[in-house]
Amino acid sequence: MTTARTKPLASTSNQAAIKEGRHAAFMNTAARRRLGLTVLGWTIAGVIFFPIFWMVLTGFKTEAAAIAEPSLIFSPTLESYTAVHGRADYFKFAMNSVVVAFGSTLLALLIAIPSAYSMAFLPTKRTKGTLLWMLSTKMLPPVGVLVPIYLLFRDVGLLDTRTGLIIVYTLMNLPIVVWMLYTFFKDLPKDILEAGRMDGASTLQEVLFLLLPLTLPGIASTGLLSVILSWNEAFWSLNLTSSNAAPLTAYIASFSSPEGLFWAKLSAASTMAIAPILVFGWLTQKQMVRGLTFGAVK
């Protein structure tokens, strides 16, 4: 009896143990999987971040240490930063970068919001074609239009002006900005706008009070992307400016040298050039990720 009683007990506890074991095994696989993904995530992030890390490190080395065998152990020095600071007025270049990047982004959004609105909510049979055509302008190598744009700028006095760069960057980023806004706007149910219209909202009110608040994360991430693209742009900024409107890309370019060692100074200059946008990206990363994944899960 006892045995009879204990047996089922034992079998129950066995079953429980098996269940637990299974559960543990499942948890184990899940945990292992999560761990694997975490390691993979960190590895990819590490690989992507490594060049920036190395650049920051090189900025604190002497010129001789910068080109010596790569090493993590060295005595840090600020001599490159001092040299870089003594050579050029960082704040003048940084100010130009800020004005041009944000100015062009504002202008691009101002043009892109109405056009994306009309394409998303009032499409015609040519809308798709127009969108594709706009994107195709990005496929032209910029150097192909350098001389015509240079001549135009010369004639209207836009060479080496912030206004000139703002115009070029706006045109450069407009296709991407329109495309992104278009996809965000398309995800918005039309009924909401229609309801607004039923209540007597004008088109402007519809855009200002319904569309913009509802798609704000998308607009924010589009704007941030445009700021970053404008900040990093080097071809036009080097070719259309000389001294007055030269942004940070021109500042970095001035530290490369055909004769003599320059890696530490170049790294110091680059670190200073990316610092503002890095901090900016860091502060707004929540917005960016939210905006970029906005509407991804349907």
Place this chain on the structure above:
Amino acid sequence: MKLTRALPLAGIAAVGATATAAYAETITVATVNNNDMVIMQSLTDEFEAAHPDIELDWVILEENVLRQRLTTDIATDGGQFDVMTIGTYEAPIWAERGWLVPLNDLPEDYRADDLLKPVRDGLSHNGTLHALPFYGESSMMFYRKDLFEQAGIEVSKQPTWEEVRDWASRVHDPDNGVAGICLRGKPGWGENMAFVSTLVNTFGGRWFDEEWNPQINSPAWQEAIQFYVDLLNDYGPAGASSNGFNENLALFSRGNCGIWVDATSAAGKLYNPGESSVADQLGFAPAPIAETPKGSHWLWSWALAIPSSSEKPEAAKTFISWATSQEYIELVGETQGWTSVPPGTRESTYANENYQREAPFADFVLHAIRNADPTDSTLEPSPYMGVQFVGIPEFQSIGTQVGQMVASALTGDSTVEQALQSAQRATERTMQRAGYLD
């Protein structure tokens, strides 16, 4: 009460200051980030103090970006720059197109006759100067005295390439991180091809015959390139095909090369104990020769020119005459030390006792520059000007393309023969398209 009285006064003072500033003309100077140019920029205040009516605005760019930027601006008459930094290659070509302001009315105290003749000739078009030399260079051989002594090598007065190969084999010690010889391998018309052209010259080759037919598949080129590839593969550092001037300078100054043949302007840097760990072991000799001494060492100068699109040519002329004057050289010598003066431009620099005392390589450099003849740098006659380049606009693209093919022979991606055949074909195509050949 006090404040209200002070305000108008401050206002008047501010207006006064603006008015003085408004009289000063601002000129934009485009240049590269070489040490000598950095010194020039740091002396801006000295210039502005001596010339209160002129202010300087600097645009410093990477060499290739600068060239592209200047060409665009000059070809479109953009007028963005008042002074530009160009080389011996561009000066005559741009002058011929009317892009540069001729400098035939320099003040007497500028002493243009003091400029070294080959450098002056290199910057002239039809006998008129179109750019003023800021610093000049030729090429020479550097070696490590300690390693040569250990190996029992005595350097001859005029080394030959055969001797250099032998010496390189004797000091080559990869286990201790010393390559027998370091030479340029990074592709580019101003990088590996500057050196390779001098090697080809001294092996008896030339870029073009008198009818502008490319000669790249000739026996002299074959021999020179095969020699270069073997030499670097046997006794060169690892990854020589990515080494340009700066990389080799770093290698040599860290003690990783036994021999290095390159620009004379490296001498000042290698002699500076702050930058070089082999400063006290530095030996130097003329650039090695093979079949002929002709064209065995190059001639280059960085010069300041005024684009014809400049709206302030007079102010620009005042500045470039100052920056290339004897007084400027003395100013740099006194404020920055005599090894830092821009070399290779004036006879008076080499006559200066301070310079001679502190720069033991001075006579060598002077001799090398004086003996470089861009008008006669090949054994067989050639139709072009230039030692390490061909003075035609097409050469930038030809030189870089051939440079890539020579680099592919160096890395073993193609044989020397294959590389030179494709280089020959590519150059023929370019020359045909440019209208030199039928």
